[in-house]
Amino acid sequence: MDELNLKYVNLELLTNQLNHETQGLSSKTLVVRRGRPFKITMHFSGRPFNPDRDVLVFKVLLGDLYVQFSATLSKPQSPSGWSAEIQPGNIAHSQAVTVRIFPPPRFPVGLYHLHLHVLGQSWQHSYMVGEFALLCNPWCPADSVYLPNEDLREEYVKNDFGFLYMGTAKNVESRPWEFGQFEEGILEICLFLLQVSPQHRRNRKSDYLRRADPVYLSRVVCAMINCEDDRGILKGNWSGDYRDGVHPSQWTGSADILKKWAKSQFNPVHYGQCWVFAAVMCTVMRVLGIPSRVVTNFNSAHDTNANLVIEEFYDEMGKKLHKSQDSIWNFHVWVECWMARSDLGSGFDGWQVLDPTPQERSEGIYCCGPSPVRGIKERRLDLIYDIPFVYAEVNADVHTVIVKNGRVLSQSVDKERVGAIICTKSLGSNLPQDVTDTYKYPRAPMRTNETMSTRTRRSNSRLGVNNSFAVSLSLHKAPVAGETIFFSVTVTNKDNVPKTLKEHVNAQAKEFNSSPLDTFWEAHNILQIAPYGVKIITHQIPHSSYEQMLLGDSLVNLAVVMQDLGSHERVLATEEFNIPNPQIxxxxxxxxxxxxxxxxxxxxxxxxxxxxxxxxxxxxxxxxxxxxxxxxxxxxxxxxxxxxxxxxxxxxxxxxxxxxxxxxxxxxxxxxxxxxxxxxxx
Incomplete structure (x- = not known):
């Protein structure tokens, strides 16, 4: 019999996944990266394969889209299309033929089906060979996510654990997180996320074609991490009531969340907050082959009216009030993904901000980015996507106002507080890396009398206006759970006359993303200060005052208002600090x-x-x-x-x-x- 019949195909799972840096992503599915060949071995029954008489035609299908190409004995000349090379050897006398298949370096990501057509002079047979997942390839220079350093690829693609940074800018806390991209079933869930997206359901063909572009892919994933517009993974909750779900602080890794979402037939998992959204997105992007890292912005502004100004209000006793739609989060966590930005012209390749926490809509959906970090630093507010919003998060001015019965008693401006530190996990280390200078140019040096210590907050006096006295707050040491908190208020009289001052100092528990709650500790004092004199008042907050009041964030807003009883001049100083929990x-x-x-x-x-x-x-x-x-x-x-x-x-x-x-x-x-x-x- 002259016909050639395919007996079985060996997808060379272990060898291919080792060569493609995908080992561990799946134990069942062949996982390969675009821009790098993978091999399969075909075993025929009956007579041996004859390259002079027999033709092998492959067909790869992504949904309804497909590409056909023939296997040849010569190496492919162009990397822009699919091709296959029959490996040299004693082919004419062998019933096993090995072929190297070359995926283009900029082809859509997804789960493909591989078909084989074997053609003779008067016959042909068609076979379903199997399926394979095609991912982005940061090892390939022609891929738009190419990352030219093996240590970087090891950290930002293959590392399955990391740290999320929380707390405050002066006392950064590390929270371990298991990204879990190598856990059983996670690859399949991440690929199915693309199928569940509104973009795919609205136009399957367009979605498949656009998956070649990491800019498009990242926006689809970003929107699918939250569930505000779709069947996304996580439901956000900042209410404090988590009885019908899991408190966001209790999550320790992404895999549990992704598996719970898939098991529920893609109903949102309750609940997430910014670090959970960001960490899960980092997992999905690493699975898809796009280098990613989790980034924390300390003192992150949410500028609701896009005027680059955040307003905060205090009463005359130093209690922070709920009077503004704007807010400053003690920390906010997002993702950076590495990719080329040919859509923006030169100079904007590299790290891009993507924020899956649902805050504001971008082109009608709750996602943010990819915003090039370089564009944020250069204040290129004209570029897509969402640079003005991210720029405000790291650069907005803070206007602080003291009010009483609707009347403004004092105002101040702080240009240093927002975006105090921006950090991510260091390369190959458990320590945070400060990446603030990639987002912001250093501000011009302040005048000598405006210098702010790294350990104290200066008086919030209006810039350019001289108050007759100055006030600052200073913690004696970093607070420790279960211990008394010691701090000092320092008052400096700038006048040549003595003053009688009234001190109002109070502490309020707060959540990281909102205004403080009720006051849980306060003190009031009258003091005399000599001309050009300096007074230091020491305070202590016993553990019994704060242990029952603090929330899971363990954050405190500390404020002092010092009032000149003669002139009624008021000066406010504030400090927000965290009380780290003990560790196991x-x-x-x-x-x-x-x-x-x-x-x-x-x-x-x-x-x-x-x-x-x-x-x-x-x-x-x-x-x-x-x-x-x-x-x-x-x-x-x-x-x-x-x-x-x-x-x-x-x-x-x-x-x-x-x-x-x-x-x-x-x-x-x-x-x-x-x-x-x-x-x-x-």
Whole structure:
């Protein structure tokens, strides 16, 4: 019989995924990157393959779109289209033929079907060979997401853990996060996210074609992370009531969220806030092959009326008031993705801001970006997408007003507060990297009498107006949960006459994204100050005053209004600070000799520093170290110490992270701990 029949096809799963840097993304599906060839081996029954008589024609399909191309014995001349090369060898006498298939470097991302047509002189057979996922390729110079450094690719594409930075600019807290892009089923969920998007449902052909462009892909994903316009992944909630879902602070990784979304038939997961939205988007983008990192902007402005001014109001006693639609978040978390921007001209390639937290609409949908970081720094407000909004987040001026019965008593302007620090995880390190200078040029030096210490806030006097006295606040040391907070108010008399001043100082608990709540501590004093004199008033806030008042964010707005009883002049100074929760200590004996496929013990220790008993559930997890999660119940009296040992067996070499979280019962507080370990091959 002269016909050639295909017996089976070997997709060379392990070899291809090793060559394409996709190992671990899927155990079932062939995962390859565009711009790099992958090979398949076809085994025929009956007679051997004859290249002079037999023709192999491949067809790759993405939905209803397809491309056909023939396999040849010569290498492809043009990288712009699909091609296939029959590998040299004793083909004429072999029933196994290996072919290298070349995907173009700028072809749509998605899940493809591969068909084979075998043609003879008077016959032909067609076969469904299998399917493969085609991803972006930051290893390929011709791909628009090319990242020209292996260390950068290792960090921003392959690293499956990281840190989210929270707290305040003066006391940055690290929160461990497991991106989980190598967990079973995550690749498939991320690809299906594209199918669920409104863009795909509205016009399948257009969506498939435009997936070649990471700018388009990133906007689709950004909008799909929140559920405001679509069947997106997460529902945002800043109300404080999370009874019908999960408190945003309790999430520790992206995989649980993505799996819950898919299992529910794509109903939104309750609940997320900015760091959750950003971390999940980072996972999806890394899966798709687009280099990504999570970035935190401290003192992030939400400028609702786009005038680059944020207004804050205080009463005469120093209590912050809810009188403005504008706000300053103590921190706000977004994503940067690396890509070329041929749509903007030269100079705007590189990191792009994408913010999936639903704040304002962009072209009618809740997404933000990609905004080139270079364009934000250059104040190119004319460029797409959403540069004016992000520019305000890092550059807006703060106008502070003291009011009484609707009457303005004092005003001030602060040009330094917003965008105080912008940071991300350092390359190959657990420490934050300051990237503020990529977003902002240094401001012109202030005059000597306007210099602001890194440890104190200057008096909020109107710039260019001389007050007769100055006020500042200063914490004695970084606050610690369970301990008394000590701080000082310093008053400097600039006049040659003595003054009688009245001090009003108060502390309010606050959430990171909103105005403070009620005052939980206050003090009032009368003081005399000599001409050109300096007075320092020391205050202390006992733990008993703040422990029950603080929310999960553990943030405090501290303010002092100093009033001259003679002239009625008022000067306001403010400070927002965080009280970090204690951490769970994780220790591994001989942590420099962690080997794959060998059992190791980790010891977890936590001491209850609070003055009340605590109870909750502790969860330990670690991608590549633990199968699933280890959970245990915890109950501790004040001062009690918890000690537990868990066993883990690393599956593969590399830097991995163990993390533990203790979720308290009937409290938003979450205690955390982490340890990174370097796993060596056995």
């Amino acid at each position: 200590s994780i220790q591994v004996a001989d942590d420099d000799s962690i080997l794959t496929k060998k059992e190791h013990d980790a010891r977890l220790v936590f001491r209850n520093p609070y003055h009340v008993a605590v109870s909750g559930v502790m969860t330990v997890m670690g991608a590549g170290l633990l199968e699933g999660k280890v959970q245990s119940n915890v109950y501790l009296q004040p001062g009690d110490v918890m000690e537990e040992t868990i066993t883990f067996t690393p599956k593969k070499a590399g830097t991995k992270m163990l993390q533990a979280s203790l979720v308290f019962t009937n409290s938003p507080v979450v205690i955390r701990g982490f340890l990174t370990v370097c796993v060596k091959p056995a």
